[in-house]
Amino acid sequence: MSHALVMFLGFIAVTLWITWWAARKSAGASAFFAAGRSLKAWQNGIAVAGDYMSAASFLGIAGIIAFQGYDGFMYSVGWLVAYLTVLLIVAEPLRNAGKYTMADVLAYRLSPRPVRAMGAVSTLTVGTFYMIAQMVGAGALVSLLLKDTGITYQTAVVGIGVLMIVYVVFGGMLATTWVQIVKAVLLMAGTILLSILVLGHYGFSFGAFFEAIGHVTYTNAQGATVTQDFMTPLLRYTPPYGALDLISLGMALILGTAGLPHILVRFYTVSDAQTARKSVVWAMFIIGSFYILTTFLGFGAATIVGRDFIAANGGNNMSAPLLAQALGGDLFFAFISAIAFATILAVVAGLTISASTSFAHDFWTNVLHGGRERREGEEVRVARITAFFVGGISILIAIVLGPTANVAFLVALAFAVAASANLPVIVLSLFWRRFNTAGAVCGLATGLVSSLVLIAMSPSILGRDGAIFPLENPGIVSIPLGFLGAVVGTLLTREPQAEQKFTELSVRANTGLGAERASSH
Amino acid sequence: MTRDVDWEQLAATAEFKSLLRAKARFVVPATIFFIVYYFSLPLLVGYAPQLMARKVFGVVNVAYLFALSQFLMAWVVAWLYVRAAAGFDRMARDVVAKGSR
Numbered sequence: 211m212s213h214a215l216v217m218f219l220g221f222i223a224v225t226l227w228i229t230w231w232a233a234r235k236s237a238g239a240s241a242f243f244a245a246g247r248s249l250k251a252w253q254n255g256i257a258v259a260g261d262y263m264s265a266a267s268f269l270g271i272a273g274i275i276a277f278q279g280y281d282g283f284m285y286s287v288g289w290l291v292a293y294l295t296v297l298l299i300v301a302e303p304l305r306n307a308g309k310y311t312m313a314d315v316l317a318y319r320l321s322p323r324p325v326r327a328m329g330a331v332s333t334l335t336v337g338t339f340y341m342i343a344q345m346v347g348a349g350a351l352v353s354l355l356l357k358d359t360g361i362t363y364q365t366a367v368v369g370i371g372v373l374m375i376v377y378v379v380f381g382g383m384l385a386t387t388w389v390q391i392v393k394a395v396l397l398m399a400g401t402i403l404l405s406i407l408v409l410g411h412y413g414f415s416f417g418a419f420f421e422a423i424g425h426v427t428y429t430n431a432q433g434a435t436v437t438q439d440f441m442t443p444l445l446r447y448t449p450p451y452g453a454l455d456l457i458s459l460g461m462a463l464i465l466g467t468a469g470l471p472h473i474l475v476r477f478y479t480v481s482d483a484q485t486a487r488k489s490v491v492w493a494m495f496i497i498g499s500f501y502i503l504t505t506f507l508g509f510g511a512a513t514i515v516g517r518d519f520i521a522a523n524g525g526n527n528m529s530a531p532l533l534a535q536a537l538g539g540d541l542f543f544a545f546i547s548a549i550a551f552a553t554i555l556a557v558v559a560g561l562t563i564s565a566s567t568s569f570a571h572d573f574w575t576n577v578l579h580g581g582r583e584r585r586e587g588e589e590v591r592v593a594r595i596t597a598f599f600v601g602g603i604s605i606l607i608a609i610v611l612g613p614t615a616n617v618a619f620l621v622a623l624a625f626a627v628a629a630s631a632n633l634p635v636i637v638l639s640l641f642w643r644r645f646n647t648a649g650a651v652c653g654l655a656t657g658l659v660s661s662l663v664l665i666a667m668s669p670s671i672l673g674r675d676g677a678i679f680p681l682e683n684p685g686i687v688s689i690p691l692g693f694l695g696a697v698v699g700t701l702l703t704r705e706p707q708a709e710q711k712f713t714e715l716s717v718r719a720n721t722g723l724g725a726e727r728a729s730s731h
Numbered sequence: 732m733t734r735d736v737d738w739e740q741l742a743a744t745a746e747f748k749s750l751l752r753a754k755a756r757f758v759v760p761a762t763i764f765f766i767v768y769y770f771s772l773p774l775l776v777g778y779a780p781q782l783m784a785r786k787v788f789g790v791v792n793v794a795y796l797f798a799l800s801q802f803l804m805a806w807v808v809a810w811l812y813v814r815a816a817a818g819f820d821r822m823a824r825d826v827v828a829k830g831s832r
Contacts, residue, residue: 280794280798284798288769290801294765298761298812420791424790441795442784442792443780444780453773456773456776457770457774460773464769484816487813488813498802498805501802716751717747720823721750722823723741
């Protein structure tokens, strides 16, 4: 067990060195918030992939496939195809017209105070839910993995919280990015290695591997031993509402990614829209390869380790680490566990910096102080202080919720809010001349509130039988509501100035004329 | 430098209009295509499970192959977009050149 601790301490040492290096190198707001806009396409691409492949991807998907087969793979598909929305619609205009945050694009032609205030609320909501999910997952993972070393759930959560604050406060976006790159490379290496071992177990015969997937034996809820073909769809999303839930999930994945604040801020770290485009392509290549390999992680765990063993040894989130143990012994188990932990740590750092940036830039500087720094460097200072608070609050909530909290619904909520609140206003602000402030505020509010309310009434909170809203994923209702709110709000009011400035935004977004430049070249 | 750009005039140029048209000609059909292609997976899985569970070779069924094809689809659309975008970049440079004259 202590192998995992040693490897993880090694990762911490490397990341602290990166933070020290980044802290010496960077100065000024553009360096802190956007790494000086000087990252290369491959660097940002790997970092986008790193930001994206969270605990939910690595531990979560492997777990769902191991327990319920094919349906888990649907997450993998949606999470990659989502990047087409990012690539085709959002990334380049955002880079061309914005500065540090998602709300920059909205504030461009709309009344800055209300849209930035709402944008910051929505960003912080998405970020917080996403972050708590990661921290609860990490705490639970660590208390299982390192139970012999005396590290408890609380210690683990505090440790993660402190480390992410250190990365963000001292190293800013540059350190966060490189932590992300190191982690993404480790995660890909671990996943490829594990996949090769799974195939090796079946004598490198795809036929034998898929044959085994056809006959997975486990004990069902009634205590009977059953054999099931795990390629069969709808084992998780069972009738009567399963099909609708699956479509609803797909909507949240496809449209939510392009509204995730910690993904959007990454496009400000490169020199121009062309580089942003190339970095999405890098990310798509890495993310796609990773998600295809979840076939081996998930079905491998189902066939080689078995659902019953996983359930008795930490639950479905432990599928990938237990698979590593079965195939590569304790050392490989430690390696994969350390990677899972590094994954979570890097993702929470990325979330912290995007939340802090939004608070400092949107709320502090632009809403409270009319867009001006009262003292040089104030915005960065406020962001650093915010990072302390974001970290502290997340630590507290994660400890209060405890290691057994249902984290799946927190991630679903983050995607649902991003898709229902953020995406409609981003798209309409870029492509609809008539769109205005009332529409943006109304759209953000409707999307945010409807997804929160629907989740609160869903089976994730109230249980299968008590649920008022029958779907786990609210997207199919809340996303149209978000769009509807934005359109109705717009049509009820007129804002000639916003319509006039659409021309300027359109020229900027499409040509890159007047876009923020890289600072350190 | 950008403060004295006449955005209205730039937006009215033939170069800018043809840039927007060229982008729309690619992005609109490509977006409709990938959304339809993607959602046919959960729709078919949800409402035609017998068809999707049909075995193609061994236990590998239509559902799994269709899911795999989504990865290929995403990569191909991305590749086509990058190719088309090289043309958009050239057209955008023409617009910018006109603006700085």
